[in-house]
Amino acid sequence: MFEFLARFFGKPSSSATAKERLRLVLLSDHLSLAPDVVEALKHDLIEVISRYVDVDAANCDVTFEQQEKRVAMLANVPILAMRARPMPRRTTPRKPAGTAPQPAADAPANGVPRAPGRAKRKRRRQADPSAPATAGLSPA
Amino acid sequence: MQEMMAPEAPATSSIPRRRGRAIVVTSGKGGVGKTTTTANTGAALAAGGASVVLVDADVGLRNLDIVMGLEARVRHHVLDVLEGQATLDEALVTDKRVPSLRLLAAAQTREKDDVDTNAFRELIGALRDRFDFVLIDCPAGIEKGFANAIAGADEAIIVCTPEVAAVRDADRVVGLLGDERSVQLIVNRLRPAMVRKGKMLSVEDVNSILRLPLLGVIEDAPDVIVSTNRGEPVALDPASPVGAAYRRIAQRITGALSEPPAIPRERSFIEKLFGSHK
Numbered sequence: 001m002f003e004f005l006a007r008f009f010g011k012p013s014s015s016a017t018a019k020e021r022l023r024l025v026l027l028s029d030h031l032s033l034a035p036d037v038v039e040a041l042k043h044d045l046i047e048v049i050s051r052y053v054d055v056d057a058a059n060c061d062v063t064f065e066q067q068e069k070r071v072a073m074l075a076n077v078p079i080l081a082m083r084a085r086p087m088p089r090r091t092t093p094r095k096p097a098g099t100a101p102q103p104a105a106d107a108p109a110n111g112v113p114r115a116p117g118r119a120k121r122k123r124r125r126q127a128d129p130s131a132p133a134t135a136g137l138s139p140a
Numbered sequence: 141m142q143e144m145m146a147p148e149a150p151a152t153s154s155i156p157r158r159r160g161r162a163i164v165v166t167s168g169k170g171g172v173g174k175t176t177t178t179a180n181t182g183a184a185l186a187a188g189g190a191s192v193v194l195v196d197a198d199v200g201l202r203n204l205d206i207v208m209g210l211e212a213r214v215r216h217h218v219l220d221v222l223e224g225q226a227t228l229d230e231a232l233v234t235d236k237r238v239p240s241l242r243l244l245a246a247a248q249t250r251e252k253d254d255v256d257t258n259a260f261r262e263l264i265g266a267l268r269d270r271f272d273f274v275l276i277d278c279p280a281g282i283e284k285g286f287a288n289a290i291a292g293a294d295e296a297i298i299v300c301t302p303e304v305a306a307v308r309d310a311d312r313v314v315g316l317l318g319d320e321r322s323v324q325l326i327v328n329r330l331r332p333a334m335v336r337k338g339k340m341l342s343v344e345d346v347n348s349i350l351r352l353p354l355l356g357v358i359e360d361a362p363d364v365i366v367s368t369n370r371g372e373p374v375a376l377d378p379a380s381p382v383g384a385a386y387r388r389i390a391q392r393i394t395g396a397l398s399e400p401p402a403i404p405r406e407r408s409f410i411e412k413l414f415g416s417h418k
Contacts, residue, residue: 013338019345022304026311026349 027064038062045075054081160191162264162274163393164293166317168309170280172301173328176364178277179207180383181297183373184390186241190272193232193242195264197289198279199255202246209371210235210243219247222259228266237376242271252285264292273393282316290316296323297355302330302341307349314350325352326389329360332406343403356389356401358382 012020028035042062049055056078065072165178178194186192196204199218205211213233216226221244228244235241244267247254267274278289290296296317300310310325317323327343334340343357358364361382367374375386385404391397 015335015338015341015345018304018341022307022341022345022349025304025308029308029312 024064031064038064042075046077049077051083051087053079053083056080160268160271160273161295162268162276162293163295163297164197164276164278164290165297165299166278166286166289166313167280167299167306168282168313169306172299172306173358174280174299175203175207175277176368177297177299177326177328177358178275179204180373180375180386181389181393182273182275183208183235183238183241184375184383184387185273185275185393186235186238187376188387188390188394188396189240190394191240191270192273192275193244193267193271195244195267195274195276196246197260197276197285199246199250199252199285199288200248201279202248204277205233205243205245206371207368208235208243208373210245211371214243214245217245217247218260218263219250219254222255222263228263237372252279252283252288255284255288257284257288257291260288261291268292282313286313286316290321294321296321298323298325298350298352299328300325300346300350301328302335302343302346304341307341307346310350314352323352324355325350326355327357330357330404331360332404336406354401355392356385357403358385359404 028038042060045062046055046057046060050057059078061076063074063076065074165174165181167174175196175198182192182194194204194208195218196202197218198204202217205214210233213236215233216231218231220226221228221231231244232242233245235243264274264276274292276289276293279285298310298314300306314323325347327346330343331340335342343354347354359382361380363374363377363380363382367377367380373386374380374383375390377383385401388397388401392401
């Protein structure tokens with residue numbers, strides 16, 4: 001009964017946790033991307049996004065997802081509030097938006113990987129500030 | 141090596157025969173059941189009529205003789221043969237139950253670095269001329285002992301338990317085995333009840349990562365521990381469901397059974413109540 005309740009309230013099963021951990025560890029094994037590199041990437045990513053929107057840094061989540069033969073990075077960044085004006089960049093600006101690494105030719109123009117289902121994209125469209133924004137970066 | 145290479149009568153029959161198959165049983169991670177798998181698969185193959193030799197490649201930590209219950213009969217080991225201290229015939233131990241099953245024990249007091257990879261490959265080659273199956277029990281790890289164990293094998297069985305660390309290591313080992321060997325998977329120590337409750341990775345979860353042909357699934361059953369205590373391979377116990385699973389694995393290896401392995405399911409309440417377990 002307790003298990004049922006735990007499942008009902010969204011606590012993932014331990015096998016689901018195992019699967020997720022396995023996925024991540026194999027990903028870094030295959031990409032030779034060490035966990036500290038992933039941490040550093042997450043840190044820098046949050047820093048950049050924070051220039052434009054107020055994010056809940058403590059609850060940010062950066063994951064990699066295997067999609068058939070390639071891997072996509074998915075960042076789940078909860079937005080607390082919009083900033084009226086982007087904070088100034090610390091480095092010299094090169095070009096406005098769009099200088100981010102371009103997704104592979106077959107990826108959608110907005111950079112969102114195709115794999116995530118409708119739910120995620122829907123959540124993004126809602127302007128609810130508590131809703132997490134899902135952004136995809138270029139597949140490896 | 142000289143006497144080893146000399147043409148000798150095959151172990152079970154005198155008609156000219158094609159070379160036997162050399163299969164390495166490996167996993168990367170230790171403690172997932174490589175030795176138990178080697179012992180039982182070999183016993184099942186031999187009980188099915190094939191001539192089989194089990195080679196313990198875990199030099200320094202020899203265990204296969206214990207699992208087989210043959211520890212008292214071991215007089216010589218692999219290194220004695222490689223170094224010319226004993227002939228192959230002197231070193232091969234015949235199983236007490238199945239006469240077509242032999243064991244070549246590892247050296248307990250030596251190190252893996254003492255074994256020359258090429259000499260070990262030649263030894264496996266010599267055994268292939270005499271037996272239908274040469275099963276090599278690979279040590280854990282991916283160092284010298286692993287390199288020696290896989291050197292003479294053209295097929296591999298990966299033993300993996302439904303655990304994150306085991307799957308990760310198996311994934312690494314599959315990469316190291318290369319494309320020239322045929323590789324199959326045995327998922328060991330599955331607990332169907334835990335899988336159903338979401339508390340254990342399923343066979344599908346494991347193989348969604350490894351993507352190997354599935355040779356068999358072995359349940360985590362008390363029979364295996366009991367038979368290992370006694371030094372009697374569970375594969376030779378006609379009443380044991382796990383023994384039957386090993387016999388099916390052997391039939392899949394020989395090609396006698398083409399049907400893929402069934403994933404063990406949780407036994408129903410009634411089956412548990414009137415179960416056949418001793």
